[in-house]
Amino acid sequence: MQASLPLLVAIPLGIAFTIVIVAHVRGLKALAGALATLAVIANLILSLYLLGSDEALSLYIGRWGPSGARTLGIELVCDGLTTLMLIVINMVALVSIVFAGPYMKRFTKTWLFYSLFLLMTGAMCAVVLAGDLFNLFVFLEVAAISSYALVGFGCESEELEAAFKYLILGTVGSGFILLGVTLLYAMTGHLNMARVAEVLPSAGLTSPAVLLAAAALLGGLALKAAMVPFHAWLPDAHPSAPAPISAMLSGVLIKAAGVYVLARLVFNVLGPVPEYATVLMVLGAASMVIGVFLAVGQWDFKRLLAYHSISQMGYVVLALGVAAEILATGGSTAVAGLCLFGGLFHLFNHAAFKSLLFLSSGSIEHQTGTRLLKEMGGLSKRMKVTSFCTRVGALSIAGIPPFNGFVSKLFIIVGLTMAGHPILATLAVLVALMTLLSFIKVQRYALEGEPGEKIEGVREAPVLMCVGLLLLAGVCMTAGLATGTIKKHVFDPARNALMKPTVSSTEGVSE
Amino acid sequence: MGVAIYLLTFALILLGLYTIVAKKNLVKIIIGVLIIEYAVNMLLVLVGWRRGGSAPIQAGESAQTFAAGAVDPLPQAMVLTSIVIGLGLVALMVVMAIRLYEKYGTFDTDKIRKLRG
Numbered sequence: 001m002q003a004s005l006p007l008l009v010a011i012p013l014g015i016a017f018t019i020v021i022v023a024h025v026r027g028l029k030a031l032a033g034a035l036a037t038l039a040v041i042a043n044l045i046l047s048l049y050l051l052g053s054d055e056a057l058s059l060y061i062g063r064w065g066p067s068g069a070r071t072l073g074i075e076l077v078c079d080g081l082t083t084l085m086l087i088v089i090n091m092v093a094l095v096s097i098v099f100a101g102p103y104m105k106r107f108t109k110t111w112l113f114y115s116l117f118l119l120m121t122g123a124m125c126a127v128v129l130a131g132d133l134f135n136l137f138v139f140l141e142v143a144a145i146s147s148y149a150l151v152g153f154g155c156e157s158e159e160l161e162a163a164f165k166y167l168i169l170g171t172v173g174s175g176f177i178l179l180g181v182t183l184l185y186a187m188t189g190h191l192n193m194a195r196v197a198e199v200l201p202s203a204g205l206t207s208p209a210v211l212l213a214a215a216a217l218l219g220g221l222a223l224k225a226a227m228v229p230f231h232a233w234l235p236d237a238h239p240s241a242p243a244p245i246s247a248m249l250s251g252v253l254i255k256a257a258g259v260y261v262l263a264r265l266v267f268n269v270l271g272p273v274p275e276y277a278t279v280l281m282v283l284g285a286a287s288m289v290i291g292v293f294l295a296v297g298q299w300d301f302k303r304l305l306a307y308h309s310i311s312q313m314g315y316v317v318l319a320l321g322v323a324a325e326i327l328a329t330g331g332s333t334a335v336a337g338l339c340l341f342g343g344l345f346h347l348f349n350h351a352a353f354k355s356l357l358f359l360s361s362g363s364i365e366h367q368t369g370t371r372l373l374k375e376m377g378g379l380s381k382r383m384k385v386t387s388f389c390t391r392v393g394a395l396s397i398a399g400i401p402p403f404n405g406f407v408s409k410l411f412i413i414v415g416l417t418m419a420g421h422p423i424l425a426t427l428a429v430l431v432a433l434m435t436l437l438s439f440i441k442v443q444r445y446a447l448e449g450e451p452g453e454k455i456e457g458v459r460e461a462p463v464l465m466c467v468g469l470l471l472l473a474g475v476c477m478t479a480g481l482a483t484g485t486i487k488k489h490v491f492d493p494a495r496n497a498l499m500k501p502t503v504s505s506t507e508g509v510s511e
Numbered sequence: 512m513g514v515a516i517y518l519l520t521f522a523l524i525l526l527g528l529y530t531i532v533a534k535k536n537l538v539k540i541i542i543g544v545l546i547i548e549y550a551v552n553m554l555l556v557l558v559g560w561r562r563g564g565s566a567p568i569q570a571g572e573s574a575q576t577f578a579a580g581a582v583d584p585l586p587q588a589m590v591l592t593s594i595v596i597g598l599g600l601v602a603l604m605v606v607m608a609i610r611l612y613e614k615y616g617t618f619d620t621d622k623i624r625k626l627r628g
Binding site: 134138141145148149152155156157158160161163164167168171172175178179182185186191 | 524528531537540541544547548551554555558585586589592593596599600603604607608610611614615623625
């Protein structure tokens, strides 16, 4: 089973370069989309296959295994959390690439799109598999560079402007991540995450140097995850990209490159100490509240969704922060586990419903040519499948039972209350209500009412686009009902992966 | 001298941040990003540096004397990777700045403002 780990990275990267060659051979250009879809399907099957393993898998590239106290090679690690992230990444990638078939027809050079898309997917798989800090940084950059290019794919002036802004802020963020990695290497002499975690307690988990490294890392990653106050690029960049890419960026990139790495570093490498817990809680609560207030006033559908991404990721980071606080202060591990489960389940659910909503907005834009809510109206009569899926996504994100968003928000709110943060729990409830309010607006203006001038004669989107939407709508509807089953098989291993090494690091604190 | 050169890298990072925040010209902003990048690369090389260290090429001496005298080669390998990544980023940034110039006819960020906020 170990042997399949490098394949998860090698297949998308290999096919990405093959596509570039194939596109220059006469008559084979049309194969680009099919090749890319096959690569993503293979990846999804591989990551579902990894669910079968009970313990963490680890593989040293080129068999450069550890010798003595040193690790020589690059290590790929696959534990429960990695498997969860791999499934999320490849699920959203598959749906986006199916959707992209008809959607990308309006652009020239679609082979370039498929190539960059696979580059981004493969790099994200490598980020979640990385067991080595520098390798993590390199693949963060590969994923980021392909996403910069994809945001500016249309080459219109707004898209270029958004991509440039994203590029500058993203590069500053990665500069700080590299700074943090450098400082950690200087202190410990290791790059392997497990070794760094072993050595750090002897340097003192909250010594000034470690805090400086952590500040650089957390700042850079908060920028990648678009936490308030580092969020300025997201509402420009995510709506400017083509719809399948918006779905990938909001659905997985800010999680794989931002929240996942934050969680991995705070829980497994730096060790959950109260300082980081406070930082995560402040970032999470601020993103949750400010994101939703900025979202309510938007009339551009995609921009509204982008602001909701900030707000929903706030929930996840807040839950992670509270769990870190409980673990750091030695509170009940059951409550910490509840918070972690809520956060991770919300991460999964957000990937499903936010990708669904972005793809729906793309489908509406494809058929009507507008993104403004006021120019839509009456879509439920003209585009039955799309509006059904939009409605499922809207009800999920707003937290209406029995959809998946309700279950994960409930777990987060219960977890916050049990952890002794009733004020944060109240805030979470209020933000959920504001989310509901803003999606009532979406349904009222886009789906209900009389059709506007632009809506006359609009027809349903092409079949492949509807298939993509229905797949994700199915995930949204079943994930909430099957919570017990997927918790046992997917989320419990993921949660244990975050909680397990903290036992040794809390011992380090007490020494 | 030892501490001063570390402080210089942090001063450079701050200078780069200032350039990005305060300057209105796309090209100057790109230069600011580059200053940050090079400062971090310099810190990375400095981490493996030791006073009077030799080049990390083992030529006949025993492993102990080599390890005691040579600088750490790992950060140098990392810096090479980081420089290559930086090259890709600079190419992308410059291309985007040129495309923006074609669209707007200016490098001034005050005039490139079709997006709100």
